[in-house]
Amino acid sequence: MEENAAGKAKAAVLGAADSPAQAGASYASEEGRGESSTPEPKEDIESMLKRLEITAEEEDAVDLSGLIEENRSSIKWAVIIRVCLKTPFSHTAFYQKMQVAWAVAQEVSFRDLDEFTFIAQFKCLGDWKTALHGGPWLFRRNAVVIEEYDGLVNTEMLALDSIRVWVRIMGLPELVRNEPAARAMAVKMGEVLEVELGMNGAPYVKFVRVYMRIKLMKPLLRFVSGSVDPGKAPRKFRVLYEKMPRFCAQCGVIGHVADECGDGAHDPKKFQYGDFMMVPQEEFWYQPKKEYVARPQASGARGRGRGRGGRSGAAFHNENVHDPNTIPKNTDVARLKKRDLGIFGNLGRVGSLGGHQIGFKNGHIGLDDSGGALVLTNTSVKVRGAGNVIRRTGWTKPASGVYKLNVDAAYDVDSGRGASGAIIRDAGGNFVAAACDYTDHAIDAVSMEASALLSGLKLAEQFGAQSLTVESDCLEVVKAVTDPEDFRGASAVVIDDCRHLLMMLGMATLQHCPREANGAAHELARHGSAHGARVFWFDDPPSFLIPVIVEDRVLII
Incomplete structure (x- = not known):
């Protein structure tokens, strides 16, 4: 009876509060009346423990140690990740980008802790070590903090700073x-x-x-x-x-x-x-894995290996890059012969183009790739004129401070399926971002090319590029977007959206390019078609795209 009376008295004090939570809100409202309504910072548990007197019952600990070992396998090879961004981003894009950057052997599972913090669990020790020790890792040029996670630490108490x-x-x-x-x-x-x-x-x-x-x-x-x-x-x-x-x-x-x-x-x-x-890029070289070089193929080199620093193979530097012990005899690998000048040995004649030191012989090309020693094989290279200058019709760099967006589409007339590809690069030919998309219901080839352009412009908008040159090898779409007369094709609505987005981007121009200058976007469209997937990449390109990017870059016009 006494407890019931006390309960009624407490209810009377709480007034209209329907629940303990509402009661707490009422108390807070009374205490804060006449003061700022700005909420106080949330108090952490450490501060509470220092401020409050803990009772004996609260001190009585339950022994959970016996349960740890039987559950440890569920958290094996895990890391906690924080992305140092202040604005929201696509978690799916982040997961995909990091798995590409880590070059994982097996798929990684992710789970969100909050908007910027995640737990990633790996399926093999090698992938876990690469993620933990192979950094620093970047996402959209911002830091990605990665620390070991054992399943016992309070994630809210981790600084991750x-x-x-x-x-x-x-x-x-x-x-x-x-x-x-x-x-x-x-x-x-x-x-x-x-x-x-x-x-x-x-x-x-x-x-x-x-x-x-x-x-x-x-x-x-x-x-x-x-x-x-x-x-x-x-x-x-x-x-x-x-x-x-x-x-x-x-x-x-x-x-x-x-x-x-x-x-x-x-x-x-x-x-x-x-x-x-920063260490100048020409002073930091990487030795490709043997299986990734000197293999004849149609369009370029294989993908690259993985080493400390997130690049290819093992690192080597100015003073020891010429050491024969670091150069596999059966591969064509960079040698540094004098300060700040990368020259590729065993390749015969040596030429210089666009600030990149290159060598070529019998269809083999060596290039510095701003930090990665690579070899392309059986590429379509033509040598003309004096001075061993390489010339060709291909991808051209934009003006300084301007980004270039290339778009392309793939369309299967029998199935009605289509795919698109888009890639953004800077004035040096460096990879910035890329995307591929897929649809089961494409109207026709021109409509798919228009959709590819729209997807590429959305990618540029997401990246924040304002000074932009856009290229498509579909002349009909380029004319439809740039011609002030009405376009009445099946993709008229998409064309209008492209016009609007081009204007919204500010200093953006659209122009036609030949197919041989659009190889990277073409490969992305092929990837989207083959895998039926929509994928985004930022900062680091997918491995299948590296040969095309490198070829465009070494033969940059």
Whole structure:
């Protein structure tokens, strides 16, 4: 009876509250009356435990340790991932992009924790190691934080505020070019995970490499200081980063650029950070796996292998790239013969085109690919004129600061099925983004080409490209979009949508191109048709597209 009376009294105090949750809301409303209605930050459990007095019953722990081992297999080879973006993005696109970047042997399962945080579980140890140790990984040029997940840690308590990167400490004297000295210097930048003093038994002579975990919100270090000569001022040693997400030239913090720092109004002449902190791409080479080079095929090289840093094969550098021990005898691989000049050995004549050092002989082409040593075989190369300059009709680069979008379609008249492909590249021929799509109900070939153009423009809009050159090899669609007269074909509505989106993109132009200049988009359309799939790729291209991109790039016009 006393409990019932107490309950009635409590109900009277709560008034109109229908539930404990509503009651809590009533109390909060009473306490906050007359003050700002802005909600207070959510208190974490650690703060609560410090503030509140815990009762004996609350302290009485249940032993769950016996249940851990029998459930451990369900969380084997898992990682927790946070994408350092501030705006929403397609989770499906992210899952696909990361599996391509990791070059996984088996499919990975993902589950969302929140809009930017995920658990990924791998099916084999090799894929797990690559994801955990092969970074830093990027998504749309932003950092992807990856840490080991054991199923016991409270995911809400994880900071996930650092990334793993390879850095070089330059110019250390030989007597202190050792692991203890490297660790002592590198600890100023973050947590040291590994020190590499050389490769294949040969020590580095210009630097030491350190694999480490650095904080995202801490300005990057450009130098580390060390006292070498007693009685003399400390020396400053340069720090170079091998691969990094975008960072601010104004404040040096990862995750934004100068235009997004403060009010964005900064004098570029006063920037304190920039590309001078990065290892030049021509000084960082990779040795392709043997099975991926020197194989005759119709249109280019095979896909590339996987190595530390997310690139191909094993890393090697300026000072040891010429070492015969690093060059398989049965393959045509890059050799560096003098500083900052990549030359491909065993290929006969050597030519230079568009800043890329190339060599060619008997249908084999070697190229630097801005960091990856590749060999294309049996490509359709024509050598004309003096100076060994390669010329051909093909993909042309856009103007500086402009992106180029190529689109193409595939259509099967018998089945009525169609597919589209779209690829965006920058002025250097570098991959930016791509997509392929598929439909069971295409009207005709021209309608499918129009749909391909619309899909490509939507991809450009999603990427945020404003200065854009768009190319299609379908002259009928190009004329329909650019001609002010009404187009009355079956795809008239799609054509109108293309016109509207072109205007919305701002500085965008549409032009016709020959088929041989549209090979990458064609391959994407073929992929969509063969797999009946809609797929997006950002930052890193799919493996089947690499030969076409590389061929376009080395023969860039």
